[in-house]
Structures are given as structure tokens and as C-alpha cells.
Amino acid sequence: MVDGDNNTTSTFSATNLTLFGLRKKFPGVENVSTSTLQKWMEPGSEINSEAGIHHKCSNLLILDTRPEEEYKISHLPGALRLQPDATDEQIKSLLEAENAFNNSSNDDVTRIVCYCSVGYRSSAMATKLMALQKNNCPSASSFKTTKIFNLEGSIFKWANEGRAMVDYEQRQTIHAHPYSAIWGKLLNSELRKSSL
Numbered sequence: 001m002v003d004g005d006n007n008t009t010s011t012f013s014a015t016n017l018t019l020f021g022l023r024k025k026f027p028g029v030e031n032v033s034t035s036t037l038q039k040w041m042e043p044g045s046e047i048n049s050e051a052g053i054h055h056k057c058s059n060l061l062i063l064d065t066r067p068e069e070e071y072k073i074s075h076l077p078g079a080l081r082l083q084p085d086a087t088d089e090q091i092k093s094l095l096e097a098e099n100a101f102n103n104s105s106n107d108d109v110t111r112i113v114c115y116c117s118v119g120y121r122s123s124a125m126a127t128k129l130m131a132l133q134k135n136n137c138p139s140a141s142s143f144k145t146t147k148i149f150n151l152e153g154s155i156f157k158w159a160n161e162g163r164a165m166v167d168y169e170q171r172q173t174i175h176a177h178p179y180s181a182i183w184g185k186l187l188n189s190e191l192r193k194s195s196l
Helices: 003-025 034-041 068-073 088-097 120-135 154-160
Strands: 030-032 046-048 054-064 108-115 146-151
Touching: 003 120, 003 154, 030 034, 034 054, 034 108, 088 120, 108 120, 108 154, 120 146, 146 154
Parallel strands: 030 146, 054 108, 108 146
Antiparallel strands: 046 054
């Protein structure tokens, strides 16, 4: 095995261990895979519910829960940035502005997918969104058809898999902000970029 293969294997193992820890820390948060999210992002896609019923996938809101300096390096196409420490009022305001409260027929499901670097901050935000959904939503009956997810592996996994990302000027990029020297080791070295 060459050093590059060993590095890839180490990154894969460390990522899997991290994801296991995040699932234990946030057991109430449903994760969505990078491949599933990519399918949802394609026009005309569908989603399967727990009951096996297909729903239209017309309503998708992707929330990047990283600080602005990370978001500027790269983010998922169409993602909106939501500060990790956003207040309930800021969150509600964003969701209402983006029409995230699904007021359409029962055939439509609104999906909110949160992501960060590896999944901790986005899982925390997904937990916060679920609490808002349960307790404080002004349109509780319409918000019940909203499903909230964490993107498993977040932008590091997305970037490591070579999926599409854009920078602050909406230009295609392969780079992602490494968050820190330690956590950045979960991101392939050639994809790390700390500043513009």
C-alpha cells in the first residue's frame, strides 16, 4: 500500500469513527447521505417516506451552519448560511422568508438539510429546528410536513467525494475550509483551503 492509500484509509476510518460519535451524541437527528441529498437537489426528484409513499421533492432548503469565512471558501450550491449560534427568532425569520413552512398539499414534503464541516454544528442546529418545530412553530399544522435532516459527514464528506461546491462568487471549487488543524485531517489534504 502506498502512503496516499494509507492516508485515504486513515481518513475513512477517522471519519467513520467521528460519524459514529455524532450519531451517539445526537440520537434524535435523522441523517441523510450525500448521495441522497445530491438526488434531492436534481430537478423533478422524489423522496420516499417511512410508509414507502413517494412524495414530490419540490421543497428543499439546505442550511450551511458554519461561520461566514468557511462559507465563503465553499458551500453546497443553493445553500443558505445560518450562523451556528442563531437565535430562535433569527431561525424563524429565515424559515418564514424561505417559505420553509409547507403550506401546500399533503403530497409535498419540505426537507431542511443542515450541514457544517463534519456534522456537529449541523446536528445541533437540526436539534434546535426540531425543538422549534415541536414547540414554537407559528404554523404547526404546516410545519408537520417538514422533515429535518443532518447531512452525514457534512461538507468534508461531500468534498472528499468530489461533489459540486461553489465559492462566495458562485464559482465552482474543489476546496473546503478545514475548520481547524485537527478536524481538517478528515478532509483530503488537496481540498483544504483556509483563506480566500
